[in-house]
Amino acid sequence: MSPRQILLALALTATTAFQSPPTRLGAVERCAPRSARGRILDELAGLDETSDDAPALAAPDLSAAPAKQVLEAETLFFEGPPSATELIVPGIAILTVIGIIPFAAALARQFWVKYKITSRRISVQSGLGGNDFTELIYQDIAGLKYVYRGSNEVGDMVIELRDGAKLEMRHVPKFQEIYKYIFERCTPEAQESSFAME
Numbered sequence: 001m002s003p004r005q006i007l008l009a010l011a012l013t014a015t016t017a018f019q020s021p022p023t024r025l026g027a028v029e030r031c032a033p034r035s036a037r038g039r040i041l042d043e044l045a046g047l048d049e050t051s052d053d054a055p056a057l058a059a060p061d062l063s064a065a066p067a068k069q070v071l072e073a074e075t076l077f078f079e080g081p082p083s084a085t086e087l088i089v090p091g092i093a094i095l096t097v098i099g100i101i102p103f104a105a106a107l108a109r110q111f112w113v114k115y116k117i118t119s120r121r122i123s124v125q126s127g128l129g130g131n132d133f134t135e136l137i138y139q140d141i142a143g144l145k146y147v148y149r150g151s152n153e154v155g156d157m158v159i160e161l162r163d164g165a166k167l168e169m170r171h172v173p174k175f176q177e178i179y180k181y182i183f184e185r186c187t188p189e190a191q192e193s194s195f196a197m198e
Helices: 003-016 035-053 084-093 100-112 175-185 188-192
Strands: 076-080 114-118 121-126 132-137 141-149 151-161 166-172
Touching (some): 076 175, 084 100, 084 166, 114 175, 121 166, 141 175, 141 188, 166 175
Antiparallel strands (some): 076 114, 114 121, 141 151
């Protein structure tokens, strides 16, 4: 269907809503259509006449080779759950009644939290059942802050975004490698306001 036919069909169906229903008392009389219907049809007829006289649009010149803009493929750097070392202290504390709750929380994080770091973005899947999904690109990062968890292999990271929001990544495994990878992809302004890693 051409756009003209679609517009005509819409005009006809829309104007039937403006017609009054036939009277029930006397003979059924057909009401005359409103004047708007006549104007729409006149305008459509005018479009048909002018479209025949209008010059054809020039086709774009496709002979010139466009500049190739090739995006590099997104490469996966890390994907996985938080470090399993977060289960050590709550696992020892399970000997007491109080330690059962922290151990259950740490165990749930192992199943429900997933970190994914690629060459273009950082994704965090978390929440009850892993239903929350947060994704950000490196250009949105305003600053990085970190703290180690026991050794240099595991740490916590806070990513500050330009809109003021913060993303916390806790018990990140291979921490030094991941932090340096993210730090290198941040803008120079974000690198200045971030903690530098020795």
